[in-house]
Amino acid sequence: AQSVTQPDIHITVSEGASLELRCNYSYGATPYLFWYVQSPGQGLQLLLKYFSGDTLVQGIKGFEAEFKRSQSSFNLRKPSVHWSDAAEYFCAVGAPGGDYKLSFGAGTTVTVRA
Amino acid sequence: NAGVMQNPRHLVRRRGQEARLRCSPMKGHSHVYWYRQLPEEGLKFMVYLQKENIIDESGMPKERFSAEFPKEGPSILRIQQVVRGDSAAYFCASSPEPDNYGYTFGSGTRLTVV
Numbered sequence: 001a002q003s004v005t006q007p008d009i010h011i012t013v014s015e016g017a018s019l020e021l022r023c024n025y026s027y028g029a030t031p032y033l034f035w036y037v038q039s040p041g042q043g044l045q046l047l048l049k050y051f052s053g054d055t056l057v058q059g060i061k062g063f064e065a066e067f068k069r070s071q072s073s074f075n076l077r078k079p080s081v082h083w084s085d086a087a088e089y090f091c092a093v094g095a096p097g098g099d100y101k102l103s104f105g106a107g108t109t110v111t112v113r114a
Numbered sequence: 115n116a117g118v119m120q121n122p123r124h125l126v127r128r129r130g131q132e133a134r135l136r137c138s139p140m141k142g143h144s145h146v147y148w149y150r151q152l153p154e155e156g157l158k159f160m161v162y163l164q165k166e167n168i169i170d171e172s173g174m175p176k177e178r179f180s181a182e183f184p185k186e187g188p189s190i191l192r193i194q195q196v197v198r199g200d201s202a203a204y205f206c207a208s209s210p211e212p213d214n215y216g217y218t219f220g221s222g223t224r225l226t227v228v
Contacts, residue, residue, distance in 0.1 A: 004156065032215060043118065043219040044157075044205065051214075090156060098213040100147065101170075104156030 002027040002093045006105035013081050014113050021076040021108050023091030031093040033074040034102065035065055039087045047089075050074065051096070061085070086112040118143075118208050118220035119188075126226045127196045135191040135223045139208030146189045147217065148181060151203040162212070163189060169212075196227045 003026045013019050025031060032051050036044040048059025055067040065076045074091060088109045092102040119138040127133050139146050144165055149157040150173075162170040163183035174181065178196075183189040193200055203224050207217040 006156075034215065036219075041123075041221065043120075043221040044207075045219075046217070049215070092156075094215050100145075100162060100209075100212050100215065101159045101173075102149075102157070102215060102217075104149075104158070106154060106156045 002031055002095065002103045004091050004093050004103055004105035006089075006091055006108050008108045009106070010109045010111070012111040012113060015083055016080050019076075019078045019081045019085070019110065021089050021091075021110070023074045023076065023105060025072050025074065025091075025093045027072075027093060027095075030067075030069065030096070032096055033065075033067060034092040034094070035059065035063070035074075035076045036090045036092060036104075037061075037087045038090065038107075044090065047076070081110075081112055083112045083114070086110055118206055118218050120204075120206050120220035120223050122223060123221065124224045124226070126228060128228055129197055130195050133193040133196050133200070133225055133227075135193075135204050135206075135225070136188040137191070137206030137208075137220060138188040139206075140218050143208035143210050143218070145209045145212050146183050147207045147209070148189075148191050149205045149207065151205065151222075153202070157205060160191075164212075193225075196225075198227050201225055201227045 005024045034049045035047040091105045148160040160173040161181045178194045203222045205222045207219045209216045
């Protein structure tokens with residue numbers, strides 16, 4: 001069974017500073033990997049996903065993530081945070097090959113200070 | 115093109131009452147998934163439905179919970195005789211195909227049992 005760990009429950013970052021959110025997964029092979037963002041009162045929005053190929057994935061809103069097989073990690077990064085990036089971020093994994101169930105981490109809440 | 119619509123946004127029920135959560139998928143999407151987010155936890159898969167069929171209910175609690183997706187109208191998640199532990203955010207997602215996780219999530223229904 002797959003599982004996801006997001007070690008940081010809450011991160012506070014200054015506007016304009018860089019951001020990195022950690023995600024570690026447990027799965028027997030290379031899973032499909034996702035990052036979602038949930039702004040207050042909104043649904044989950046897909047930031048980016050990794051299925052195969054280039055291990056550095058570009059997403060929307062200036063986010064990127066890097067898949068590191070040796071570390072079973074898929075960390076999310078943004079070089080310069082904007083106040084609108086304050087939200088909750090979820091990492092998720094899914095089994096390749098026609099499955100549909102995602103396993104989510106518990107989320108990391110990002111606070112942006114002026 | 116409206117997204118996935120969930121209503122109500124917030125629902126308060128007393129212990130022992132019934133809760134009915136509705137989800138209208140995106141136009142053209144015939145696959146619906148329900149996830150539950152308990153406090154301090156990530157989203158957990160509950161059930162996958164197509165029109166008039168339950169495909170996978172492996173994540174549904176065995177008692178009091180049921181789901182349907184009729185030929186006409188929204189998908190309904192029904193919780194009978196609610197208890198405090200049912201308090202959570204319930205998210206619906208839809209997709210045009212069942213694989214590759216092409217989800218669009220709704221904004222969720224926050225159920226509070228008092």
